[in-house]
Amino acid sequence: MFGKLKKKLWSAAVLLAFLAAPAAFAEDSPPTPEELVKIRAANDACLTCHSEAGLKKPPKEGLDLKKLRNHLVDLGTYTTSDHGQMACSKCHGDGYDDHPHAPKAREDLAECQDCHARKAMRIERQFDKSVHAENLSDKFTCATCHDPHVMTLAANLRDPHKIVAQDNKICLDCHDSDIAFAKMAPEKKKRPAIDDIHSWLPNTRLHWKAVRCIECHSPTEDKLSLSHEIQNKEKAEKKCATCHSANSSLNARLYRHLAKEEQHKYGFLNSVILSNSYVVGATRNPTLDMILIGLFAATVVGVIGHGIVRALMNSLRRRKNHD
């Protein structure tokens, strides 16, 4: 009841934010080189503590290292992520300016929808139908999956191998770890062994290297965008031919950012997929198929024709001999 009210309030707040600030922060122009130098310098100050190096050699005495360990940022990963040109202080507000940080600093932490209002509205509708919302709506936030210090949008990554590695790590970090799973899951829920529940899928691990979990665990009917309605095994896609066919749904999913570059290289269908993976049933050459089907048909017609002529000649001969 309270949860629902809270959700409604949130939606109203998001809507207000959306109306009040049509030019979302997320669409701000990137910082100038001078601004970037300042941002990096400010971020370096945070990272003197919030990095592996800071943890090894704390710049200050009396730091709670156990707590700090859970709040480390890898500079390299952060810099290449979509938020990599932003100052830490953009999300981590006033309470984080000094150390020790203000006791209630966390409450001022920016929410994703502060900048991504439009996206958040669209995604929230999809998320509400997901298995995560169904079972874990109180605990589950955007950041549960999308670490803002790490994420890069698929559209920016482009390389399917990188997209798969990034996105599947998110799912497997919880679903392939008893400790992480127990932190989020309802009390009595036991983590099913990920290989066992996918044993029906041939070449399971190979699939996980080549495609994302969400390729099957989100509705495949929508060919225009990928939904945040993460589905459990009852609803997830089980028809192999959804991807393994000439009209492969991979084009609208993992390869949607590359699909425009499809050139039917060497005459192959879905050759944009073929650059990374040979997908039985999807990456084939219609000309070669037609030649082989033609040869097969010719052989069948040939032997049937030969047989008919043989039988006719035989009966003619027999009739002649009879006469």
Place this chain on the structure above:
Amino acid sequence: MTNRVFMLPLWIRLWHWSNALAIIVLSITGISLHFSDPNLPLVEFSLAARIHNVAGVCLAVLWVVFVIGNIVTGNWWQYVPKPPGIIGRCISQMKYYGGGIFKGEPEPFPPTPEVNFNALQAITYWSIMYLVLPMVIATGLVFLYPQFAPDTLFGLDGLLPIALLHYLGAAVILLFMVSHIYLGTMGPKVSSLFKMMITGWYEH
């Protein structure tokens, strides 16, 4: 009165029909996988993939049985196309298929226990059993263990040449199978050679 002569030992007959069954299963599931279409599923994809894998391994084992059996029994010699006059024998065999058979002429090289195959058969069987089939089996095994395929080739996935060889080889075997079954009707009676393949006795 018909003459009977024993031609084919049990192991060859057992191997032949197991091999035939494996190839038919592999053809149906292989076609189903390659031309996979959600609207026209011949065999459901994951089922087809599993059957294809199991039947493929059976085919590989059967091929090893065939090679070992041939070495042990000396049967391999039957498959060797023997050169002196081979072209001439091939031509007369083709003339028979293209004309003689319609006129009711006798087969130029009927099977004997010493020489089972005519020249065309020997060449075809040898090529299928020692060139095409091993290539299809080898590429199929790479499909089972794709980590052995090159990562990329000419900017495309490294599995592509493996897949193409597998596909082309399989198509050749399928074409062979159609002709092979039809040529099986060319004994003294339409059923003679099929009977021989079951009982081992050639009746003529």
